[in-house]
Amino acid sequence: xxxxxxxxxxxxxxxxxxxxxxxxxALTVLVWQVLQHYRSLTQNITKKDLxxxxxxxxxxTKFQAKTSGELKEKLARIEQDGFSHLQRIGFLRFNPxxxxxxxxxxxxxxxxxxxxGIVFSSMHGRGTTRLYAKxxxxxxxKDFELSDEEKKxxxxxxxxx
Numbered sequence: 001x002x003x004x005x006x007x008x009x010x011x012x013x014x015x016x017x018x019x020x021x022x023x024x025x026a027l028t029v030l031v032w033q034v035l036q037h038y039r040s041l042t043q044n045i046t047k048k049d050l051x052x053x054x055x056x057x058x059x060x061t062k063f064q065a066k067t068s069g070e071l072k073e074k075l076a077r078i079e080q081d082g083f084s085h086l087q088r089i090g091f092l093r094f095n096p097x098x099x100x101x102x103x104x105x106x107x108x109x110x111x112x113x114x115x116x117g118i119v120f121s122s123m124h125g126r127g128t129t130r131l132y133a134k135x136x137x138x139x140x141x142k143d144f145e146l147s148d149e150e151k152k153x154x155x156x157x158x159x160x161x
Contacts (some may be wrong), residue, residue: 090157
């Protein structure tokens with residue numbers, strides 16, 4: 001014997017009404033949630049139809065995509081420009097002459113990301129101070145040979161990030 005055969009006609013009718021009522025309640029809750037979501041989408045819109053809302057969202061999405069692309073291009077240009085800015089500095093004080101006291105001479109190197117830049121060498125003697133500038137290309141002197149001290153300062157600057 002099955003369960004249905006054990007129930008009377010009235011009981012079967014009540015079970016069917018209960019199932020239909022539960023189904024109706026579930027559908028009511030679902031429709032209410034959809035309406036709440038629709039109202040939140042159309043909250044600040046005078047003509048409340050779905051087409052207006054979706055067109056606005058689509059328009060805003062296109063604007064955001066365009067703006068995002070422009071920002072990416074600007075960032076790429078800024079990053080590329082950053083490679084040529086002086087960003088590594090090396091410094092050394094030393095005494096090149098035995099007859100002078102103190103480390104009053106110095107070497108100062110300024111390099112960019114590609115190790116291009118300039119080296120300043122100041123040589124202080126008893127009666128004079130001389131300042132020399134040498135161009136650096138890829139970490140090496142371009143037109144003039146670099147001294148050991150200048151090479152040391154360039155190596156020091158290259159290690160900095």
